[in-house]
Structures are given as structure tokens and as C-alpha cells.
Amino acid sequence: MDDIDRMLIGLLQEDATQSYAALGQAVGLSSGAAHERVRKLRERGVIRRTTIEVDQAALGRAVTAYVLVDGGSWMGDSAEGLAGIPEVEEAHVIAGPASVLLKVRTAGPRELQDVLRRVFQVDGVTGTQTVIVLETFFERTLK
Amino acid sequence: MDDIDRMLIGLLQEDATQSYAALGQAVGLSSGAAHERVRKLRERGVIRRTTIEVDQAALGRAVTAYVLVDGGSWMGDSAEGLAGIPEVEEAHVIAGPASVLLKVRTAGPRELQDVLRRVFQVDGVTGTQTVIVLETFFERTLK
DNA sequence: CTTGAAAAGACTAAAAT
């Protein structure tokens, strides 16, 4: 993992459709060498997968919210329950004012209410606190 | 934007390296038709870009935290200031216990402290409250 | 909008340095 690997990762984050020839030229290597480095980055799991970034609003997901979840018991097994709610994009165990933090996307406030009901039914959940996003300044990939 | 478009988006989210022939077969179209639909989804901005998903920990970003930012004044101009901090991955204006919510990734707790200092120096910021992530259950792409 | 085919270009693997 050297500077060239980091450059390749940065270039692929910006545009993963570019050719290995272009990548190689940008970092000063042949296309074969660039390809080999990217292959190894994938193999080692540094690059998890190639994917597309989607405009969620265009897909009918207009509301973003963060949900702080309080849980009396351990909640170690709540991961599957939360993963079973399709609108939950992220779930983190946190240190602070609650046990778990969720990122949720729904079509509207009404659907958010439905999600909160389902979160409440997950084992160990004793309460929720919801933070609604009014405007997103940015959601970006780190350099 | 019909069911086939939604299927194509789902397939590309899982693996954007697959061929248009494979995509077409999966949705019951020729490779040319699949290609044309994806081209239009890009053109309309539904697909923002093709990118890679990176293991942040493998890149030395071991700590994830959410930072609630309090701001006395409007903070409408704070977006650029926050965008100037490279460790800030997301910034949202929220309705709730604070003005802005940040997602931050750093190498360690020490670097997180540095970021908090820089957040504090952004125009309009009067206070912060930090939630540290202990474990991430999942961070996924919505279907 | 979809199909099918043709040309250009990219990927993959292998041999040599």
C-alpha cells in the first residue's frame, strides 16, 4: 500500500469506468501494472466492490433521518432485526446518548413513521429519538 | 423510470463491473437495450457516477464519529467551511437537538480531537457534541 | 424503443525482464 495505490483508489472513486490504460498513464505505469495493482487491492479487500452512486430523491426516497435507538438489554442480536428493515441504510453501535444510531431513508414522513414502528418492535428496543434532515450540504467520498 | 430501470439500478449497485449482456439477460433485454437504458439513467442524473467502495479502516481511517454542531446564527454559509475539513464525510442541516450533523472519519481519537477543533473554528459554530461509533452493524446501499 | 451487427477499444493472461 504505497502512494500509487492511494492514487489509484482516488482516481477510481471519482470514476470507476475509466480504462486501465488511463489509470496507468495517470500514475506513471503501464496498463498491465495498473490492472495488477487494482486486482490486488480488490483481493485484499481494500476495494470492496465497484458500484454506482444513485440520486435517492430521484428514486422516491425524499426523506433522510437519523434515529437514536435506546435499548435496555445488550442489543447484540438486534443487528439482524434492524437489517430486516429495508429503509435502514446504516446501523452503528455508539457510545453516547443512546445504544444504536440508524440512518433511514423513506419516501415521506408517513413512511418514516412506519419505519419507527418497526424499529420499536425489534428485540431490546425501548425507545427512539428521531433527527430529520432538512438539507444535505454534502455526502462525499473521503480522499 | 419503470421496474426494469429499477432492476438495472439494483444490479449495478451490487456490481457495476458486469457486462451489458449480463445486465440485459437479467432483465430480459438485449445488451443494446440495457446499455441504452443505463445511458439514459446516467444522463438524467439518476445514476450520479460509477465508483468503488473502499474499506476505510484499511486506509487508516479507524474511527467513525457523528458530531452534532450547535450554531447561534443561521449557519447557511458554514457549508464551505465544513467542506474544507477533509475528514468530514457528510454534513446535514437537521431539525432537532442541534443545527448540523456531521459524519467524520479519522485515523484515531487524537485526530478526531483535531477535527473538532477545526469544526469549532468554522463561522457560526457555538458548540459540538460527539457520538463515537463503537461498532458498525452495516452500511449498505438501499434496494 | 428495441434489435442486431460491425468496428473500435478494453480486458485478461502469459512470457520475459
Place this chain on the structure above:
DNA sequence: ATTTTAGTCTTTTCAAG
């Protein structure tokens, strides 16, 4: 680990249904 080369597959374009 990188370069180069050759073969194969894919992307991209375009004419026609």
C-alpha cells in the same frame, strides 16, 4: 513487480424493424 504482446470479450455506434 513491471512491460509487452496477442487473443478474446466488451463497449459503443449505427442502421433497420
